[in-house]
Amino acid sequence: MAKSIAQEFKKGLWDEIPPFNLVLGLCPVLAVTKTIAGGIGMGLATTFVLVCSNLLVSLLRKVIPPKVRIACFIIIIATFVTIVKFALEAYAYDLYNELGMFIPLIVVNCVVLGRSEAFAYKNKFAPSIADGLGIGLGFTLSLGAIGAVREILGTGNLTFNILGQFKYEATEIFGSSFEPFTFLIEAPGAFVCVGLLLCLMNIVGKK
């Protein structure tokens, strides 16, 4: 093993943090980050699918013939996505409503299929889980950060409540005279906001 499991985990959190360093899987990034709760919820759902599919793909990597590997990956991923969809619908209905069509679309998130293909199919299951977890949490963090920026600047408030467990609420962060940039919540604002954050990442990441 070239890298330790800890390293595999860590790389997803900074070196290869999606969506910033690989400009892949941008659709959910733009669509569900109107609020921090949507961003984190989407990130966690994606993480679950990533870890499970990575685990299964790496366990089955000797059985799956190379020629039909993509088809197998897709079936495995789609199965877990359906499970997540049902689970959210049954136990986290608000989140389910907020994410809407983007839950089934995790299936076509390039990040998920990309990890199966590039990592899990070539590695043992322990590093594969670490890889899935790392990339997934990196994705969650990015989505949460974008969601937070858009929610704070776009509405002036910040609220989140995941499964009734983690509650946080702050209203009128900048005082009552603050006029929110509603632009950031609308579709065009999503592009501009992610673009500028990407630029910020470039400045911070530059050696």
Add this chain to the structure above:
Amino acid sequence: MTEPFFELMFAGIFVNNIVLAQFLGQCPFLGTSKKMSTATGMSMAVVFVLILAAVFTWFINNLLVKHDLDYLQIVSFILVIASLVQFVEMFLKKMVPPLYSSLGIFLPLITTNCAVMGACLINAGKEEYLFMDCIINALAYAIGFGLALILFAGVRERIILARVPKPLEDASIGLVTAGIIALTFYTFQGMV
């Protein structure tokens, strides 16, 4: 058809533009927009695959609903789309090799192009849509995708000539540009 042709087309191309209003298909939108020729090729491929996928998934969805197998929707849709893309890829490789080599890595990525999957899911979600509605809707979305991509590629080709601050280069300035294009499409909101 349950809705007038023009309304459906206009809504699909401009108001609910699949890339700029519904955030679907971002990967090829940013990935293949650096050159006009690639952008045109990608748009063609998406138009072709999207319409074929709409036809197939319409039949499959009806079959699933009829037999109470809704829970297989995601799995079966993605499999149909994946096989279709494979087919288009083989077709292009044999018939139009230059286009095949210029689309490169992004052709297999149509599989993971959420524009295709998304359009099929939207169609499946509108249960009162008849066959023709679905096809027209898919056509409108595909044209909308092509329009957005080609407009974007046109702007991006010029950005190369401009002096962009270092940290903003590439994807970053691309996204900001896309935001401004999305702003122009945003004015269509509420028209249909």
Add this chain to the structure above:
Amino acid sequence: MKELIKMVVVLTIISSLSGGVLAYVNDLTIDQRDYQNLINNQAPTLKTILEGASNDPLESKFEVKYGPKKMKCYVGVFDGKPNTVVYETYKSGYADKVYVMVGINLETDKIVGIGVTKHTETKGYGADAKEKPDLKNQFPGLDIMQEFKVKKEGGTIDAISGATITSAAVCKAVTEAGIRYKELKPELETQVKQFSN
């Protein structure tokens, strides 16, 4: 040849496993999912429509088959008679589906009340259709067996300003409820009898 067989076998096994797992998860969660939908979307609307009923509408329900799908119907008992049924229909609005619950009196064929249960329309525009009573208050007392249209389309219903599409979708959904009612009335009448006491 051997490789081909292996490919087919592996794909078949994985697909059937996936189908099996999903069928199991579907069975496992379907009650909870229906319950969530009921609590979050339908219950408040249902209670407003059937206000004053002597039974608990959430508990008095039955299913009828309409086309390929099952439709849940809720029953309201007024003056000891189970004479009102409520069920949900939908139509596409501006961005997504608009779900509308319609309560119909089986004896007079008249609308008792309607309510928008679920929609994902733009906040502040279409969303008003759910919060503002202006639209839904126009329906009670009207005969269900007719086509409802907003004034802009040559009908009689006043649309909420700025939410014409959503208002039109609500009208279409109520019309759809009427179409179903025409077809299902005999069955509905037999089914509600089980709730008379």
